[in-house]
Amino acid sequence: MEGFVKFFGTGGARFVVTTQVRSTGGLLIHYKNTNLYIDPGPGALVRVHSAKERYNLSRLDGIVLTHKHLDHSNDVNIMIEAMTEGGFKKRGVLFCPEDAVDDDPVVRKYVMQSLDKIETVKEGQTYTIKDITFTAPVRHMHPVETYGFVFHLNKTIGLIADTRYFEELPEFYRCDYLIANVLRKKPIEQHDTVAHLSVEDFARIITEVKPEVAIMTHFGLNMIREKPYLLAEQLKDETGIEVIAAYDGMKWAF
Numbered sequence: 097m098e099g100f101v102k103f104f105g106t107g108g109a110r111f112v113v114t115t116q117v118r119s120t121g122g123l124l125i126h127y128k129n130t131n132l133y134i135d136p137g138p139g140a141l142v143r144v145h146s147a148k149e150r151y152n153l154s155r156l157d158g159i160v161l162t163h164k165h166l167d168h169s170n171d172v173n174i175m176i177e178a179m180t181e182g183g184f185k186k187r188g189v190l191f192c193p194e195d196a197v198d199d200d201p202v203v204r205k206y207v208m209q210s211l212d213k214i215e216t217v218k219e220g221q222t223y224t225i226k227d228i229t230f231t232a233p234v235r236h237m238h239p240v241e242t243y244g245f246v247f248h249l250n251k252t253i254g255l256i257a258d259t260r261y262f263e264e265l266p267e268f269y270r271c272d273y274l275i276a277n278v279l280r281k282k283p284i285e286q287h288d289t290v291a292h293l294s295v296e297d298f299a300r301i302i303t304e305v306k307p308e309v310a311i312m313t314h315f316g317l318n319m320i321r322e323k324p325y326l327l328a329e330q331l332k333d334e335t336g337i338e339v340i341a342a343y344d345g346m347k348w349a350f
Contacts, residue, residue: 098250099127100349101275101311102151104143106342108258108279108314109292113167117320119143119344120167123275123313124151127249128227133175134160134255140171141178147345153178154185158225161192161202162257163242169202176203180210189225191215193241217243233268238291246271251308251350256301258314260291266304273350274307275342277314281322292316295327302337313342 107118121143122135133140133156144151156179161169172190179188187210190203194216197203208214215223219235232243236259244257246269254271258279279292293301295312302310310331315324324341331339340348 097349099125100347101125101253102147103313103342103344103346103348104140104147105137106313106315106344106346107320108137108167108277109316110167111317112315112320113138113170115317117317118315121171121344122168125228125247125253127247130226130228131156132158132160132225132228135162135168135257136171136175137167138170141174143344149347154181156188157228158189158191160245161190161196162244162255163193163236163238163240164196164200164202165240165258166202168258169196172202173204173207176207176210183207183210186210187212189213189215191217191223191225193217193243195241219243234264236291237262244269249350253350254305254307256293258292261293261297261300266301269301270305271307273309273311274302274305275311275313276301278312278319278324279314279316280319281327295319295331299331299335302331302339303335306337309338309340311340311342311348 102124105119105121107120120137121140125132222231230245230247236242245255247253251272254269254274256276278298280294283294328339328341
């Protein structure tokens with residue numbers, strides 16, 4: 097096993113954040129000797145330290161924010177402090193959109209000083225940190241600056257962050273494996289403050305991309321009530337693709 101994705105939280109949006117029906121702690125990608133934490137939302141630090149399998153956050157190499165909304169970024173400051181051993185060991189890289197650190201920033205200035213570097217994520221750019229190389233293929237359609245990523249590892253892993261569906265979206269995520277934030281079961285009218293994928297959108301994406309494995313995560317309250325694992329089974333039957341509904345604490349090896 098060269099790598100794995102650890103889901104420390106599979107919930108998303110305001111009502112799940114405030115109730116913690118599911119954790120909103122984000123996920124960790126481990127590949128070879130590199131550890132990259134993505135979207136440390138509320139509870140990330142607690143979830144890491146309460147996991148059965150211990151993870152030493154001082155061994156993180158970097159942290160990624162897909163965007164600055166609190167369900168994705170709330171714990172970023174304390175996670176940076178954990179990565180830098182309380183700020184006493186200058187190390188690590190933060191990858192984030194420009195508005196996460198410049199316009200109404202979510203990262204504290206004194207915390208930024210502990211980092212080796214801040215990489216501003218831009219559409220079409222490629223980034224490398226030790227063993228992990230990843231690309232931000234397209235800016236997503238979301239109220240704030242938001243990006244998903246394609247990780248070029250032993251195989252390609254796509255991560256579709258929060259976005260409304262648009263026709264070109266699947267073309268940017270033609271990957272061996274695909275992880276996507278699927279907030280709701282049914283699509284609703286999308287507007288400036290509501291922009292998330294539904295199960296129907298996800299079905300369209302994976303039918304076109306045809307990944308070996310497709311994983312849903314980042315569920316809203318109504319989606320959780322519908323039992324994501326049942327929806328995943330339905331999608332598998334309909335598409336013939338291996339579809340997994342992530343759950344808090346799930347470790348998926350690749």
